[in-house]
Amino acid sequence: MEDNLETRINRLETVISLGTPDRVPSVPLIAQFALRYRGVPQSDGYRNPQTTNNALVETFDALGGWDGQLAANLIWVNSSWRISAAPMPMRVPGKQAGDHEPLQAVEMEIFSKEDYETIINRGWNGFLAEFLPRATGRPLEKIDATQKKLLKIYMDDVKTWHEKGVPVLSGATTCDPTMILSLSRTLSQFTLDLYRQPDMMQAVMDAMVDDLIQNVLDDTAATGLKYVFFPLERGSGFFYPLRIFERFGFPYIKKMADAFAGAGLISILHFDTDWTLNLPYLKDLPRGKCICELDSRTDIFKAKEILKGHMCIMGDVPATLLSLGTEEEVVNYCNKLHEVVGKDGGFILSTGCECPIDAKFENVKAMLATARSHTYPGHDK
């Protein structure tokens, strides 16, 4: 039977609720690769969302398809100026970067230490209301209008994907306080703040978290999409000992994921860097209401051991393998994922973070084909 919107949604919802579907679903992060594959400069993709959408749809067809779009296009969804991620500067293709270079975040201090006081006194949204006009030179009304325009484009692209029979997942984007503050202060400065003034940092995070939750509830209400894209990187066991994670990381991740689950939302915990040490804590997050998405640096096989029967795992074909490896190496790696991590369901095949723009087409195609061919018992082709 040909896949359609309903079969793909069912397949994804089955693995997220830890069941066994007909076969392994795939959800690659692939927009930048799609532009390169279609010969479109990255700069055109960022200037014209329709160009990106066309490239994505053409790439979808050329690769034989997948089961879900993490996002409809290159936009991070916000329904208003009340953003739930770090307002960090980016090096945009065609502006600060070359036409064919990927988008990259710039590691620079955009908050000062004095801004912490404002966050403590006014909360995250109160701080943003003061900070965004100061940082961008634009009044809130104009920022709000831009976000609403981007939201309209996003929802148009959601419609395109749904008409094609492919569900779009992200209805909101958020980060935990550690991620936001580390990106906004730089890793080094944030770390010094954390080690020198831990009580103040906890007060800042306490003042942020309720607004971050409310913003996601507002965004998902506006989009009608029930998945929350939740990038996490800077608080992992790669960066900090567990005593730091237990005080400044996990309590906020849990409070947010619990609130989202309570509202019927699914958190896509996008874990960049190595979170192997932190994996046992994830068993305290709501069962069947989160996805543990890994970028190949966390031990995904250990994740299966720990999270089996509790949380769906998504990942983690390494970027280096997709760029430099052979088709056979990619297939071998994916088959191991299917056999071990995909055993008894609860697994979504994906690229380890974003598919690199210089990945070999045949490697990406082979990766996705392994998911289509990996059926579960009772569903043999």
Next chain:
Amino acid sequence: MSELAVAIAELREDEVNRIVRQRIEAGVDPLALVEECREGMRLVGERHRTGDYFLGELIMSGEIFKNAMGFIEPLLKADRPVRPLARMVLGTAKGDIHNIGKDIAAMLLRAAGFEVFDAGIDVPPEVFVQKVRETGSTILGISGLLTTSFESMKQTVQALETAGLRGTVKVIVGGGIVNQMVQKYVGADACTDDAPEGIEICKRFVPG
């Protein structure tokens, strides 16, 4: 182990500053203070290797070391400079602006006794070669977090060869997604995805 080295290893910032000031006022040889600070950083590295310290502690210790050296360095006499273990150039490959790994590696390398020339981010191959030649460096470290940086790393190694420098310069590539597959593709001498491990590799590059 000295009180100063222990204070650095324990990340006791105020105590380090106090000890350094007191020892300077007492007329202690600044070269001896440098060696004690390095001893503290060696202990930090050891604790990282055993899993007791993390990147956060490396960053904090690097800041403490840098501040301590800020007191000590003006006192080092020009005719008795601290001899570096080796000179090396470090930078992020062209097309890539990630600087965290590079900056942490530079801090740890300096603390370990290397003279580091930071070429910055988004560095073209010819600039790496020029920096190596200008500084007389014997090690080149190229960092990258994007797969698109691999081609630039490869071109840099080729440019070193063309310039006739490859025989005397060891090349190490580093970054979160860098592995032996990348090392082979680039033609480097070593690879790492871990800054402290990179420092140990660079020490092994130093003859004698």
